[in-house]
Amino acid sequence: MPRLDQLLSSLGYGSRKEVADFVKKGRVLWRGEVVKRPDQKVEASDVRLDDEPLEAPDGLLVMLNKPLGHVCTHSDGEGTTVYELLPPRWMARKPAITSIGRLDKDTSGLLLITDLGPLVHRYTSPKAEVEKIYEVTVDRELDPALITTFASGSVLLRGEDKPCLPAQLEITGPLTARLTLMEGRYHQVRRMFASQGWHVEKLHRSRFGDYRLGDLAPGEWRVLELPDVK
Template sequence: MPRLDQLLSSLGYGSRKQVADIVKAGRVRSGDLILKKPDQKVEAADVTLDGAALEAPYGLLAMLHKPLGHVCTHSDGEGPTIYELLPAQWMARKPAVTSIGRLDKNTSGLILITDLGPLVHRYTSPKAEVEKIYEVTVDRELDPALIATFASGGVMLRGEEKPCLPAKLEITSPLTASLTLMEGRYHQVRRMFASQGWHVEKLHRSRFGDYTLGNLAPGEWQMLELPADPA
C-alpha cells in the first residue's frame, strides 16, 4: 500500500508539502476515520478528500473528442493542445497524462488519454493491430477500384519499405468513404489516398479499438473504465 502523501501527490492533488498540509487540516478520511499522518499506509480505494473519492486512484483512462486545430503535444508553440481541454489536475499526476494514438492538427476525432504506460504500449505497439475507423472526404470522385487496392495489402507509401496492411474501404458517397485500418503509420490515411492520386480534404477518426465517440461533442472528454488487465 502507498503512503498517503505519495498517493495524493501522484494523483495531482499537490506537492508532498501541500498534501501534508491537506492531511493535517483533517480533510482526508478512510471511511469514517480522519487520517492525520501523511506517511501512513492506505488503501487508495478507501480514501476520500473533502468527502469525495479520489479520482482514478489506480490509473486514468479517458476518451476525448479532439477538435480541429488542436495538436497532440505537450510542447508550446504549435497551437492549442488537446491538454488544454482536460482538467489541470491531470497534468499534475505522476506520470502526467498522455495521448494514445495521435491525430494531426487538421484531423478531428477520438483520442484516448491515460497516465498508464502499459496501456500506451498495448495500443501503439506495431504488433497491436488495433482497429481504427476514419471518415474521409476527398477532392474528387472516388473510384470503386480503390476498395480492392486498399484491401490488397500492397499499397506502398513513399519512403517506406513495407506495404500497408490490408485495409477496408467503404465508399459512402462520391466524395466520402470510411476506412478501417489495423495499423497507425505517420499520416497513414492521407498518404494512402495520396499514393493513389486523391487528396484528403477532411479526416475524422470515429473509432479506436473498442471505443467509439457516440454523442461526445468536440472538445469534450469522458472517463472510461480501465481494462481488466491494463498491462
C-alpha cells in the same frame, strides 16, 4: 500500502507540502477517520479528500472527441493542445497523461488518453493491429477501384519499403469514404490516398478498437472503465 502524501501527490492533488496542509486542516479521511499524519500508510480505495473518493487511483483512461486545431503534444509553442481540454490536475499525475497515438492538427475524432504506460504499448505496438475507422472527404470523385487497391495489401507509401496492411474502404458518397485500418503509421490515411492521387480534405476518426464516439460532442471527454492492463 503507500504513504498518503505520496499517493495524493502521484494523483495530482498537490505537492507533499500541500498534502500536509490538507491533513492539518482535517480534509483527509481514511476509513472514516481523520488522518493525523501525511506519512500515514493508506489504501487508496478507503481515502476521502473533502468527503470525495480519490479520482481514478488505479489509472486513467479517457476518450476525447478531439476538435480540429488541437495538437497531441506536451511541447510549448506548437499550438493549442488536447490537454488544455482536460482537468489540469491530470497533467500533474505521475506519470502525466498522454495520448495513445496521435491525431494531427487537421484531424478530428476519437482520441484515447491515459497515464498507464502498458495501455499505450498495448494499443500502439506494431503487433497490436487495433482496428481504427476514419471518415474521409477527398478533393475529387472517388474511383471504386480504390476498394480493391486498398484491400490488396500492396499500397506503398512514399519513403517506405513495406506496403500497408490490407485496409477496408467503403465509398459513402462521390467525395466521401469510410476507411478501416489495422495499423497506425504516420499520417497513414492521408498518405494512402495521396499515393493513389487523391488529397484528403477532411479526416475524422470515429472508432478506435472497441471504442466509439457515440454522441460525445467535439471537445468533450468521458472517463472509461480500465481494461485489464496486466
